[in-house]
Amino acid sequence: MDDVMALLERLEDELESGNNxxxxxxxxxxxxQCLELIKEIRIRLPDDFKQAQVVVAEKNSIIADAQRQAEAILQDAESQFKLMVDQHEITKKAYEQAREIISNAQKNAREIRLGANDYADEVLGRLDAYVSRLLDDIRKDRAELKKGHHQS
Incomplete structure (x- = not known):
């Protein structure tokens, strides 16, 4: 294309340098001289046009490739975002379930402790009643022994 531009400048110089x-x-x-320059321009223009078309095609190819890459990057970023959101939701649900499990375990442990205390209290109450009856029986038996021993 530089050759054609140089030839056009020479043609322009030739036309300007003419005598009025x-x-x-x-x-x-x-x-x-002018016809020779025009002929030379015609010879070189198709090559320059072909070269320009190649450059334009390369440019279009580069742009299309860049657009494809941009789309791929965008889709990848979108997928990563969705994955992160999904993972965040999964993590959030896991924490919620963990809190619920811990809360239920603490509630069950409290109920078991209360139940165990109630059971122990009940067992001790029965044992107390049994021991009290036993002690009453022992006292009665001792009292009878003492009565019988004093009467002999």
């Missing part, structure tokens, strides 16, 4: 014809707006130029 007196009393007209016409200019005398070197016709052969």
């Amino acid at each position: 014809l007196p009393f007209t707006s016409k200019t005398m130029i070197n016709r052969e």
